[in-house]
Amino acid sequence: MNRKVMIPIASIIVFIGFLLLKFDFEAVDSSQALWDAFIVTAGGFLTLMIFSFLYRDNPFYKFAEHLYVGVSAAYWMCVGFWSNIVQQAIPHLSPWLSEALDQPFLGYKWDYWIPIAFGLLLLTRLLPDSLKIGWLSKWTLAFIVASTAGLLMTANLKANFISQISSTMSLPLLPDWTGFGDFVSNFDLSYGGQFIKMLSNWVIVVGVISGLVYFFFSKEHTGWFGRVSRLGIWVLMVTFGASFGYTVMGRVSLLVGRLTFLFRDWAGIIS
Amino acid sequence: MIQALFLSPVFSPLFSPLFSVVSHGLGPVFSWIFWILFVAGVGWVFWRTIKGREVERRVIFLMMGLTVAGAVLTGIVLPVQETVVVRNIFDTIENLEEGDKVLLSLDYDPSGAPELQPMAIAVSQHCLEKKLKICYMTLWGTGGAMIADVITAIRPDFPELVYGEDYCNVGYRAGNEAVLKVIATDFRKTFPTDVSGIVLDSLPMMTGVTACPDFSYIVAIGSGRPGIKEWVEYVVEPSGALMGSGAAAVSAPQLYPYYPQQMNGMMGGSKGASEYEKMLRRGYPKYGEFRAQATEIMGPQTVAHVFLMLLIIFANISFFLAKKRKGASA
Amino acid sequence: MSRLSRLSISRKTFLTSLLSLLVFAAYSAPLLAQDSDISVTDSTSAELEGAPAAPTNVLAVDHKYDIGEAVDVSWDLSFDDTAGMRNVAGYIIYRSVAGSAEFDSIGAVFSLTSSFADIGLTRGETYQYSVSSYTLSGQVSEPIVSAEVTTEREWFDWDEVWVFILLVLIGGSVMYFIYHARKGKQMFLRKIAGLQAVEEAIGRATEMGRPILFIPGIHDMDDVQTIAGMTILAKVAKQVAEYESRIFVPTRASLAMTAARETVREAYMTAGRVDAYRADDIYYVTDEQFGYVAAVNGIMTRDKPATCFYLGAFFAESLILAETGNSIGAIQIAGTAQPAQLPFFVAACDYTLIGEELFAASAYLSGEAKQLGSLKGQDVGKVIAMAAVLIGAVLATLGSEEGMNIETFRGAFHGIWSVFGGGQ
Amino acid sequence: MKRQIPLALVFIFGWLMLALYFIPLEGAQKVNENMLDWTSIIGIFALALGIWSLITVNLDRIKHKKRDWQYSFITLFGLFGMIIFGLKFGGENSMFQGQESYMFRHFFNDILIPIYSTMFSLLAFFIASAAYRAFRARSALASILLIGAIIVMIRFFPFVAEYTRPVADWILNVPNLAAKRAIWMGVGLGIVATGLKVILGIERAYMGRD
Structure with missing residues (x-):
């Protein structure tokens, strides 16, 4: 027997062995117990299959990957179909369809025909090319892209542009300033101190402006302009480094979650 | 015998400030084996670095896996330092009055759960200790399961809770930002019923709640879009509701700009969660260390951090050595 | 050089216009706030026993x-x-409908709050409001009644006037330069940097036969980042078609699959190689974020692409993709407007388009004059x-300095600030 | 015609959506809110195209016995299996209850979520290898990246944290804020310009030709 046959068979045997280990033979509801055992066993095996990708691509990873793709695609399609079409659109389109699909009819809403019509236009792509109406699908594309572009322009201008400007333009460059003498005699390096406050405001104002200069396209980045733009990219880089460092924590916690599952729920090593 | 040796007064004080070991781990013998292996592995990587060889990525993967696995198995717990950003949330809830309503939005899925679920649980426990009323909701389709898990986790501590009076779950509505836009002014328009179809008006705790600002405090715990940013944009800014948040470590830095104006506090990643757990533990000692989920995660995280820092240092040593060698040969 | 000097003039014009707008806003803001249908009702001291003022x-x-x-x-x-007994716990707001003397309680706010927004009313109806303060122990002051007010409809959302002005300014300059x-x-x-590498990277893939x-x-087509990605895809695909890669x-x-198919087909047609276009190379995988990542990882390790482009909206998967790409030795060019993912692309890819550069890239690559013009319009926005x-x-x-006679500036500043939505 | 109508649609809907933002009109807000519903309904039709593509690609692979064609069976098996679980028929006692079906929900929650979380947790490994490679003081920019990362990373250590924490917090709160704001402003401008180009029909690569 070659490896192509041996590996799947061996895996199935190991899987069933594990399943038996996890199966609670004293359970009242044996089908429920079987399902519980199956969930834990399969979860653990699939976890290991995905981890095996770290070593290299292999049949186990391929198995998990292909299964994942198929099942998740179907999952999102079913969820989308039931919640967006059946529960959302149908009850406003036709009493007959609503009844057939067990949904309460909620009254006609003509505007739900718009997406349905555009959706059907999209499906012209599925018709044979000889019909030559596939181009109708572009209407839908045009509709979605244009209306979301129109919506996003204002929303983004407000949230990303105006609100960022308005929260930056209120920073005094000399906070709590009562004179140079006071500044020197009360010099304080603590976090809430005047010096740090001042430094922070300067860094934000200078950082924002130099960052914007870095993004400037229509002027060559040379001379003083180049120096400011250089400062801008430095600020960006410090930030990127810092964000990267900050993220490590969260990523490791995900691994901890997985390994805890493996050790506790699956292998039962720790309690 | 061996155990007694490791637990002897000679050794334990040496390490007690560094870390302690929780009861469910594999015990001190294993911890020693683990630390020896860890040091040996790091030493080996260092040796290769000195000899000017790159460390292969698989070796890094293996070391990383062993480090975290070892730390999980030993159950290391490290001391936590509190910060004001987290304390603000704790204090806000601490200062609310009995019967006040809190809206808890869990906008994440199982991948965010290791970091965020502990926050949701700790905040829920705190609210219930203060006899506040909690309304759960989610903007993520997968969030319903998260809410169910949180409720299952807190129920045993509060057996007397009555659904509809002390807490309720309005569940998920599709529409992302649109949901927020609407509930900022009209809660019932989007959530006419709770998750199981009960009309909201028939739940005693929801009388008087017409819009988001009717909640004394909103805690949005989220890991992406729609999440905290959307809460700020579509609820806090237009309606002026008081909000605190819990963010995944990855998105926390970019949410800092909203603190303290738009949200009065933020828990960032498991670090923030473990801080909250610590505060909770101090105020309500019945929440022991063993039940603090985020605190448990912190140990392995820190060990992984040490490893990563060492890797970066080694990488730079090897880089400079290589440069020097190149300079010498040229 | 004349070009540059003309540029600086236009910039000055924009600066001046912006300044004058800001000053205008600063002065008009207080005027807007003082509206004619304001009523003033003076209260007398508390008449009720123990009740707050x-x-x-x-x-x-x-x-x-x-x-x-x-x-x-x-x-x-x-x-x-604020002073006095300091025992006010909050305020209760009452409302009555046109002429009826019956006031219903419609809401309450905490102490130190001096405003309330009543929403969900009927247009054209006349209402009257009254407000009382109350203490924790339940004493309520006499209600102070406002003048009548009628709700009206307007046709322009003046709350959003700054969005409008800036949209006109920025959009206008984009169109002007186009x-x-x-x-x-x-x-x-x-x-x-990343864009200059595009052609080279495609060439390298062709040479290696990968x-x-x-x-x-x-994200789907309802994200502008995806649209920007598609425009770059058009240029990349055209070159791929020309190089027969x-x-x-x-x-x-x-x-996005539908759009990508249209884009690539168009590119192949432009390159005159429509017969080489394979629709099946552009395919939908799954909506599940990490299911997609798992499949892409598989494609990378099995097909070993020589060049990988990641241009659009990315989340946590950014690093998984970039590291897998790196392990197969691909040249990687990334670009996204997600600030949280930029660090990973910067660390793991050869070239990264940061934020606005992603949107600029499509204009750069197209080389069309009208596309390039928009970049200058964006620069005006930055100014x-x-x-x-x-x-x-x-x-x-x-404004923060004491003793200087700068009340005018201060007023102007607060005006601008409040109009911009600050200080709320 | 084929070319003009989509461009006209783009123009009309683009300006309409833009204008509705500024008009306080019952209908305007309704359209704004409905737009999201509409997009998700159209999304389902688009998904049909997607699923169709997934099926044909996999069938093609099996038919021509392309590399790894055996695995296409697994994808198709998963796909159709899940679709069957997601069907709804047979009344209340049937095991097919659409998305409420026991098997449908649990298959996803209990089998696929583990894969999902595991994929996500691969990041812990990749972040290590990326850090090892990228954080070397090769150039001025790389050194700055390195410094930023190091300062923030040591803030988590219990002992040095006392001293490094304020610095790290400051970096995360101040320069980080400045950089993010600059990026956001740029992105805002980029989106406005791109949106405008889309509405004006200048940016239309996504629509192809013919």
Whole structure:
């Protein structure tokens, strides 16, 4: 027997062995117990299959990957179909369809025909090319892209542009300033101190402006302009480094979650 | 015998400030084996670095896996330092009055759960200790399961809770930002019923709640879009509701700009969660260390951090050595 | 050089216009606030035994700029809230409908709050409001009644006037420069490192006989980043077609797949190689974020693309993709407007387009004059932002100093600030 | 015609959506809110195209016995299996209850979520290898990246944290804020310009030709 046959068979045997280990033979509801055992066993095996990708691509990873793709695609399609079409659109389109699909009819809403019509236009792509109406699908594309572009322009201008400007333009460059003498005699390096406050405001104002200069396209980045733009990219880089460092924590916690599952729920090593 | 040796007064004080070991781990013998292996592995990587060889990525993967696995198995717990950003949330809830309503939005899925679920649980426990009323909701389709898990986790501590009076779950509505836009002014328009179809008006705790600002405090715990940013944009800014948040470590830095104006506090990643757990533990000692989920995660995280820092240092040593060698040969 | 000098003139014009707008806003803001249908009702001292002092100056004003469904109620804080007994726990707001003397309680706010927005009213109806203060022990002051107010509809949302003005300014300059560029005006543009590498990277893939992988982000066509990614895909695909190489475009979103197919087919047609176009190389994988990542990882390790493009909206998967790409030795060019993912692309990819550069890239690559013109329009937006930040900082600084006669500046600053939505 | 109508649609809907933002009109807000519903309904039709593509690609692979064609069976098996679980028929006692079906929900929650979380947790490994490679003081920019990362990373250590924490917090709160704001402003401008180009029909690569 070659490896192509041996590996799947061996895996199935190991899987069933594990399943038996996890199966609670004293359970009242044996089908429920079987399902519980199956969930834990399969979860653990699939976890290991995905981890095996770290070593290299292999049949186990391929198995998990292909299964994942198929099942998740179907999952999102079913969820989308039931919640967006059946529960959302149908009850406003036709009493007959609503009844057939067990949904309460909620009254006609003509505007739900718009997406349905555009959706059907999209499906012209599925018709044979000889019909030559596939181009109708572009209407839908045009509709979605244009209306979301129109919506996003204002929303983004407000949230990303105006609100960022308005929260930056209120920073005094000399906070709590009562004179140079006071500044020197009360010099304080603590976090809430005047010096740090001042430094922070300067860094934000200078950082924002130099960052914007870095993004400037229509002027060559040379001379003083180049120096400011250089400062801008430095600020960006410090930030990127810092964000990267900050993220490590969260990523490791995900691994901890997985390994805890493996050790506790699956292998039962720790309690 | 061996155990007694490791637990002897000679050794334990040496390490007690560094870390302690929780009861469910594999015990001190294993911890020693683990630390020896860890040091040996790091030493080996260092040796290769000195000899000017790159460390292969698989070796890094293996070391990383062993480090975290070892730390999980030993159950290391490290001391936590509190910060004001987290304390603000704790204090806000601490200062609310009995019967006040809190809206808890869990906008994440199982991948965010290791970091965020502990926050949701700790905040829920705190609210219930203060006899506040909690309304759960989610903007993520997968969030319903998260809410169910949180409720299952807190129920045993509060057996007397009555659904509809002390807490309720309005569940998920599709529409992302649109949901927020609407509930900022009209809660019932989007959530006419709770998750199981009960009309909201028939739940005693929801009388008087017409819009988001009717909640004394909103805690949005989220890991992406729609999440905290959307809460700020579509609820806090237009309606002026008081909000605190819990963010995944990855998105926390970019949410800092909203603190303290738009949200009065933020828990960032498991670090923030473990801080909250610590505060909770101090105020309500019945929440022991063993039940603090985020605190448990912190140990392995820190060990992984040490490893990563060492890797970066080694990488730079090897880089400079290589440069020097190149300079010498040229 | 004449080109540059003309540029600086236009910039000056924009700065001046912006400044004058800001000053205008600063002066008009107080005027807007003082509306005619304001009523002033003076309160007398508390008549009820133990009750707190009542609030004063209760105003009810139709909420401007809406469809006529809201009224803003405001008042001056009770004497016992800020000073005096300091026992005010909050305020209760009552409402009555046109002439009826019956006031219903419609809401309450905490102490130190002096406004309330009543929403969900009927347009054209006349209402009257009254406000009382109350203490924790339950004593309520006499209610202070406002004048009548009628809800009105307006046709322009003046709350959003700044969005409108900036949209006109920025959109206008984008269109202006597009128009100018169309007329054949040459424009200087700085280099973007990642974009210059595109052609080289495609060439390298062709030489090595390996395919090219293009990921247009994980969002659908309702994200502008995806649209920017598609425009770049058009240029990349055209070059791929010319070099007779092969391109894979797995997508996470189904509409993005449709768009990508149109894009690539068009590119192949332009290159005159429509017969080489393979629709099956552009395919939908799954909506599941990490299911998609798992599949793309598989494609990378099995097909070993020599070049990987990641241009669009990315989330946590950014690093998984980039590291897997790195392990197969691919040249990687990434670009996204997600600030949280930029660090990973910067660390793991050869070239990264940061934020706005992603949107600029499509214009750069197209090389069309009208596309390039828009970049200059974007720069005008940056000048506005910089000017606003600088002016704001200077005004705030002056405003924080004591003893200088700068009341005018201060007033102007607060006006601008409040109009911009600050200080709320 | 084929070319003009989509461009006209783009123009009309683009300006309409833009204008509705500024008009306080019952209908305007309704359209704004409905737009999201509409997009998701159209998304389902688009998904049909997607699923169709997934099926044909996999069938093609099996038919031509392309590399790894055996695995296409697994994808198709998963796909159709899940679709069957997601069907709804047979009344209340049937095991097919659409998305409420026991098997449908649990298959996803209990089998696929583990894969999902595991994929996500691969990041812990990749972040290590990326850090090892990228954080070397090769150039001025790389050094700055390195410094930023190091300062923030040591803030988590219990002992040094006392001293490094304020610095790290400051970096995360101040320069980080400045950089993010600059990026956001740029992105805002980029989106406005791109949106405008889309509405004006200048940016239309996504629509192809013919």
